[in-house]
Amino acid sequence: MINPLRGMKDISFDDSARFTHIVKISIEVAKRYGYNYIETPILEETTLFKRSVGESSDIVGKEMYQFVDKGGNDVCMRPEGTAGIVRAFVSAKLDRQAMKHKFYYYGPMFRYERPQKGRLREFHQFGCESFGESSVYEDFTIIGMVAQIFNELNIGYDLLVNSLGCPKCMPVYRINLISFLSVIKNELCEDCNRRIDTNPIRVLDCKNKKCQSLLVDSPKLINNLCAECDEDFKKLTELLGKTDIGYKIDTNLVRGLDYYNKTAFEFISNDIGSQSAIAGGGRYDKLVEYLDGKSTAGVGFALGIERIMELVKIPQSQREGYYMGIMTPDAIDSILLLAVQKRKSNKATVEYKSKGFKSHMKGADKANARYALLIGEDELKNGTVWIKDLDSGEEKTILVDDI
RNA sequence: GUGGAUGUAGUUCAGCUGGUAGAGCACCUGUUUGUGGCACAGGAUGUCGCGGGUUCGAGCCCCGUCAUCCACCCCA
Known part of the structure; x- marks a missing residue:
């Protein structure tokens, strides 16, 4: 496999x-x-x-x-x-x-x-x-x-x-931060030492408690933004504050x-x-x-x-469309042609095998169909179909031409 | 890349100190060839992840391997 x-x-x-x-x-x-x-x-x-x-x-x-x-x-x-x-x-x-x-x-x-x-x-x-x-x-x-x-x-x-600042304020801040971190370098964890070179800002959210205690007084970018970045960020939070x-x-x-x-x-x-x-x-x-x-x-x-x-719940699927089946093998052509018509606008599931009535009803239920539409010997002879609404339980026999 | 847990039926899982493989759910077939969901009765299903070892005998013990899950890391 x-x-x-x-x-x-x-x-x-x-x-x-x-x-x-x-x-x-x-x-x-x-x-x-x-x-x-x-x-x-x-x-x-x-x-x-x-x-x-x-x-x-x-x-x-x-x-x-x-x-x-x-x-x-x-x-x-x-x-x-x-x-x-x-x-x-x-x-x-x-x-x-x-x-x-x-x-x-x-x-x-x-x-x-x-x-x-x-x-x-x-x-x-x-x-x-x-x-x-x-x-x-x-x-x-x-x-x-x-x-x-x-x-x-x-x-x-x-x-x-x-x-995160812009090319004007970020690089300045970055240099300040690196020099701050260099002083306490020996006391920071192994990961943080690696981060100083690769991405110093990452050091700030290290999960190591000792690192965090050393970082309390570290410079924060939010306090070192240039005038434009600072103004934009304030505007953003101000606007968000006005919404829900x-x-x-x-x-x-x-x-x-x-x-x-x-x-x-x-x-x-x-x-x-x-x-x-x-x-x-x-x-x-x-x-x-x-x-x-x-x-x-x-x-x-x-x-x-x-x-x-993982978070979305979708509503239970509603019964939809038709389940079509036959109870006499001779009716297969009729049911197929009916399905061709139905599928121009509706969902239709067709069981090709001739089966007993009850078996079809179970099939219709499993297919989650709204309507069961069956042709047996009588219906074939009379040119009718039997149809049942599986939600309301209402059922009737009608002429094929009237569907 | 690092650490930990777990691999048995379609699925969720049981299986004692090694002794012929089990349950629930799902599935299939019936319960007057014409009324679904419910109920009842019956039925099918496994290379016990894979490979090796120990043993008279391994789902169970040992080694290896692969996969999954969880966490670190990082990110959606």
Whole structure:
């Protein structure tokens, strides 16, 4: 027997119903905000992710499905969606227009990690990317859109927001932080010492208690933002405060991807295990330039469909359509042609095998059909069908022509 | 990559100090060839993850391996 690869799952039955429900609601909401569908390749040049997601990130550093194809190209299964969308944006030369562009997408992403609850090697995201709008009002609007999706899916969440600064204030802060950390270096844990070089901001949310006690007086980015970043972040929280979207400022919130600046946010849930992020996103004003485009502001988010599947309850499926069966083999042609007609507008399940009445009734019930439609010897002879509404119990025999 | 737990029927799980493989749910067939959900009766189903070892004998003990789950890490 051949099983799916490690960390990869088949999605069917109840799961696929939840999956499509999440995608459907997300699309409906995104369309209301003016987003259009975009589909980009799953396989891209490895360079794309190195230059966008960043070589210092874990995603690029150790989690990529990377290989050389038969043409000798260094390629990679996409680990996230934004890089490909930005590449497509630049490829289509949309960066040379003054227009704003908004895209939504969904599909599989691949990361070579050790699987656990809520963490798969192949997983699915739904996401949106807004290009050409540098205003913080767009950040607010995007966060509101995610909140709306979750509200319509009827699931609870906590929202964390932070500002990561911009090329003016972030590098200055980073140097300050590194010098602060260097002083206490010997007392910090092994992981933190590694982080000082790779991603010093990560040291701030180390779970080690000793580290935390040493970090109480560390400089916080939120207090070292430049005037513009500070003003935008205040505006964002002010606006969020005026809505019913609850939020918490998390100064340690650092997204694992290098391209973010200014607004960063994460939606989390306490009900799905330790992998609690159900959506994340932020602003990436430099990313288009990194990928050889003309400087264009960008902001977006992605939500993890499998993680949200753990949270959504879908309503019990209603009885729908027809179950069609025969109790005399001669009636097979009649029932088939009837099904052809019915299927022009309704769901119809046909049992080809001639069976007893009771057996058909059980079959109709299992098929979750609203109506059982049967042809037996009498009906065949009279040119009629017997039909029963399985919800109301009402039944009648009518002429084939009157259906 | 590190640590821990678990692999027995479609599924959830039992299986004693080693002695011929079990239950619930689900499934199939019946309960006057014409009334589903309910009830009753009957039935099918296993390379006990895989490979080796110990033993007269291994689902159980030992070694290896693979997979799953949980946590770290990281993230959706």
